[in-house]
Amino acid sequence: MVRVTSTDEASTVVRFAANHRIPFTVKGGGYSTTGASITHGGIVLDLSNLRRVHVNPVSRIVTAQGGALWEDIDVAAVQHRLSVVGSTLNHIGVAGATLGGGYGWLTGQYGLAIDNLLWARMILADGSVMLVSEDQHPDLFWAIRGAGQCFGVAIELAFRAHRQDHPVFAGTLLFSADNLPAIVEFANKFDILTDGNQGFWFGFAMPSSMDRCAIFVAIFYNGPQTAARQFFSPLFSIGPVVNETGMLPYDSLNGILNVMDTVSRRRILEGADITLPSDEPVGTRKSLRGSNITLPLDINFAASIYSEFDGIMREFPQARDSILLFELLPNTQITKVPNDATAFASRGPYHNVISLFGWQDADLDERMHSLQGDIMNQIGTRAGIACKPDYSVSKHGTGLYANYAGHDLPIEAIFGDNLPRLRELKKKYDPNNIFKKWHNLNTSTDTKNSI
Ligand SMILES: Cc1cc2nc3c(=O)[nH]c(=O)nc-3n(C[C@H](O)[C@H](O)[C@H](O)COP(=O)(O)OP(=O)(O)OC[C@H]3O[C@@H](n4cnc5c(N)ncnc54)[C@H](O)[C@@H]3O)c2cc1C
Numbered sequence: 001m002v003r004v005t006s007t008d009e010a011s012t013v014v015r016f017a018a019n020h021r022i023p024f025t026v027k028g029g030g031y032s033t034t035g036a037s038i039t040h041g042g043i044v045l046d047l048s049n050l051r052r053v054h055v056n057p058v059s060r061i062v063t064a065q066g067g068a069l070w071e072d073i074d075v076a077a078v079q080h081r082l083s084v085v086g087s088t089l090n091h092i093g094v095a096g097a098t099l100g101g102g103y104g105w106l107t108g109q110y111g112l113a114i115d116n117l118l119w120a121r122m123i124l125a126d127g128s129v130m131l132v133s134e135d136q137h138p139d140l141f142w143a144i145r146g147a148g149q150c151f152g153v154a155i156e157l158a159f160r161a162h163r164q165d166h167p168v169f170a171g172t173l174l175f176s177a178d179n180l181p182a183i184v185e186f187a188n189k190f191d192i193l194t195d196g197n198q199g200f201w202f203g204f205a206m207p208s209s210m211d212r213c214a215i216f217v218a219i220f221y222n223g224p225q226t227a228a229r230q231f232f233s234p235l236f237s238i239g240p241v242v243n244e245t246g247m248l249p250y251d252s253l254n255g256i257l258n259v260m261d262t263v264s265r266r267r268i269l270e271g272a273d274i275t276l277p278s279d280e281p282v283g284t285r286k287s288l289r290g291s292n293i294t295l296p297l298d299i300n301f302a303a304s305i306y307s308e309f310d311g312i313m314r315e316f317p318q319a320r321d322s323i324l325l326f327e328l329l330p331n332t333q334i335t336k337v338p339n340d341a342t343a344f345a346s347r348g349p350y351h352n353v354i355s356l357f358g359w360q361d362a363d364l365d366e367r368m369h370s371l372q373g374d375i376m377n378q379i380g381t382r383a384g385i386a387c388k389p390d391y392s393v394s395k396h397g398t399g400l401y402a403n404y405a406g407h408d409l410p411i412e413a414i415f416g417d418n419l420p421r422l423r424e425l426k427k428k429y430d431p432n433n434i435f436k437k438w439h440n441l442n443t444s445t446d447t448k449n450s451i
Contacts, residue, residue, distance in 0.1 A: 001027075003046040007121070007129060007155045010045060010066075014153060015127030017043045018434050025437040026153050029069050029093025033288035034407035036149070036438040037096070045153065047095075055080050055161070061118060066155040068094045070104075073159075074251040083164035083250055085113050088199075088218075090254035095157060099148025100403035100438075101344045103352065105170070105220040105253060106162070108196040108330030114145035114342055115333065116160045122152040125430040129155070143425045146344025146402065147415065149438035150422070151429050164250050168220065169228035171245030171256055174207065175215040179238050180306055181299050183215055186234045187328060188296040194330045197222040198231060203325035204306055206313045213310040216323065218257060219245060284321060284358035285365065289372055290404025291380040292350040293326060294388060301383055305375065309355075312371050316359065319368065324355040324375070339397045345416045348396035350385045354404050376406075393417055402439060411439055 023042030047067030102113025221228030
């Protein structure tokens with residue numbers, strides 16, 4: 001693992017790995033959902049010392065180094081009453097999330113992180129450094145907006161920032177399971193009610209104090225408390241058993257879900273910037289998978305998914321920290337950009353669904369993957385865009401967010417009609433395919449993620 005402190009050092013590492021054909025990957029925030037930022041027997045280029053952020057309040061441009069986390073940007077930008085579309089969990093890496101697309105609470109207002117990316121400085125497979133934007137190397141700029149991890153190391157990124165001069169209303173709620181119909185009813189009105197300033201996530205989780213799954217809800221309203229309470233009044237009137245919502249300074253917003261933190265932080269040797277090797281277990285074994293739903297969501301179907309998830313949590317108590325979430329963010333800004341305008345190929349009239357399974361025993365790996373796969377397949381095939389009669393990939397996208405897709409799906413299912421162009425660009429910018437750990441553009445399903 002090479003922890004670099006400059007662009008030059010990073011480029012030397014890339015060149016060295018490429019020249020010696022050493023398996024290679026990049027680590028930013030460490031939240032990969034497929035183990036893509038680790039390698040066995042290869043080199044990890046660790047960018048965690050490159051977290052500097054610069055805010056230009058006049059041009060409203062925020063630049064961040066390739067190892068910055070979203071909390072670095074949120075904290076720096078809000079000092080100038082600005083914000084950037086970033087992940088809903090602020091320990092995630094800016095580059096890792098952005099290069100794959102980048103959803104956040106502000107997506108309803110301003111689109112994806114890539115829709116706000118102005119340029120990126122990329123280290124390519126031969127170690128050269130290239131600035132890419134709409135004007136400079138636009139073909140590569142197209143590719144890095146949705147499949148960037150396959151093309152190089154983003155060593156610096158520049159984003160359009162937006163005025164954020166007031167606090168926001170946000171937080172989490174828990175409801176008992178019998179409230180599911182009322183919550184689905186609210187979800188089914190969300191696309192009509194929203195003016196872009198809101199976000200509404202709901203799903204299933206089993207808090208340690210309960211013996212069956214509860215309905216977990218996270219809400220966001222970019223505006224004053226009274227308007228927020230009015231918007232979400234159908235939820236508040238149901239009567240949550242836990243209510244942790246309220247007004248927050250903007251830079252705390254992306255901390256409300258940090259309880260979902262999946263990255264175990266090992267003890268750090270005092271005074272030294274190295275991680276101790278340890279025989280202690282480093283937290284749970286994990287798997288994250290994504291799918292999508294279109295609205296309206298059939299209440300009986302939602303109830304059947306609840307029952308199945310709840311059944312798994314009861315049968316496997318060690319998996320109780322798992323969660324399944326329907327992530328409703330207004331998608332007008334996302335879908336106003338065509339699917340072929342950037343490599344990101346999941347712009348359509350649907351919402352992401354994620355399940356994050358965690359368990360302890362390696363013996364359960366296969367079982368957990370299979371249970372999770374089954375439940376997510378059911379969601380996609382019975383409630384997702386692909387089951388609509390008029391569905392077309394070129395028009396509606398694939399419905400799969402590459403950063404959520406999991407590690408074993410066919411690459412075609414993620415990038416759809418954009419795959420041929422991506423493969424052509426791969427020949428041009430990374431002919432030896434050294435950037436292949438995230439999703440390997442050059443393979444089909446069975447040979448993905450070999451190292
Ligand atoms: C609990 C959880 C919550 C999540 N919530 C959101 C969310 O709200 N919105 C959202 O859009 N996504 C979300 N994600 C998905 C997340 O954006 C992706 O997993 C992202 O790739 C993580 O980036 P990272 O830098 O933290 O991870 P890493 O593990 O460091 O990297 C992930 C991938 O990006 C590559 N990479 C990292 N930095 C660079 C760089 N500078 N240049 C080139 N390649 C790089 C790595 O090689 C690896 O392939 C979530 C994931 C988890 C586990």
